[in-house]
């Protein structure tokens with residue numbers, strides 16, 4: 289007969305093994321995803337959170353605790369059937385975002401099957417630098433780019449070296465012209481009004497076999513866009529859109545007309561009586577936006593790591 293102590297140990301072991309068996313059975317019964325899906329790799333504005341130089345108490349807490357930080361907005365598109373992966377934008381957080389993607393969806397034959405660029409502001413293309421000689425020395429990674437964006441990359445250092453050394457291979461795309469990533473996924477670039485100093489700016493509609501999503505991190509104001517926001521929302525199942533600022537009070541001392549974005553409050557008011565609001569998930573939050581740190585009823589912020597079937 290077992291001593292009372294050994295008997296307790298024995299019971300404990302049986303319970304642990306039983307729960308392990310339940311977990312293993314659950315894993316075995318969940319089929320691996322075979323349909324394409326999107327995976328959020330970051331939700332912050334170009335500077336990330338916290339931004340360089342921020343010494344507010346919440347930023348100091350985030351410098352000390354990486355779990356409180358947010359990476360710059362980026363979306364992966366994954367097709368498990370062909371083991372292909374693409375990312376929208378190459379952000380300053382590209383190294384850790386590629387690691388997350390490798391973890392979630394191991395690479396097939398290529399490091400990446402393509403990078404789709406929205407525009408030439410720092411949060412959206414600086415990560416391309418890691419494809420060059422100093423780091424990955426990548427081979428012909430496809431970079432899908434609009435006309436001015438490709439000119440910018442081809443004629444400005446250090447990006448022109450990526451082109452010359454064939455680290456990247458620029459694939460031309462055009463406004464409103466759908467292109468296929470493979471036989472299951474198509475993407476349509478949509479030009480939007482933005483501070484276009486170095487390139488034009490686009491959002492993307494990504495369409496899979498069953499569903500479609502909109503990725504639109506930067507736009508000046510909905511009213512400046514010749515396409516009504518509502519008509520784009522009506523075409524998609526989920527819309528990840530510009531949530532840079534919550535309202536006009538959050539950047540004291542800065543002229544918001546110099547960095548125009550639709551305020552979240554404006555977007556929410558515009559869609560207040562529309563069922564389309566249910567599709568909206570905000571991305572590209574600036575560090576001044578209080579919704580990076582707190583939740584508010586009726587406002588949905590996208591989460592780093594969230595998946596959506598296509």
Ligand SMILES: [Zn+2]
Nearest residue numbers: 334409411506
């Ligand atoms: Zn941006």
Ligand SMILES: [Zn+2]
Nearest residue numbers: 407409482506
């Ligand atoms: Zn921008």
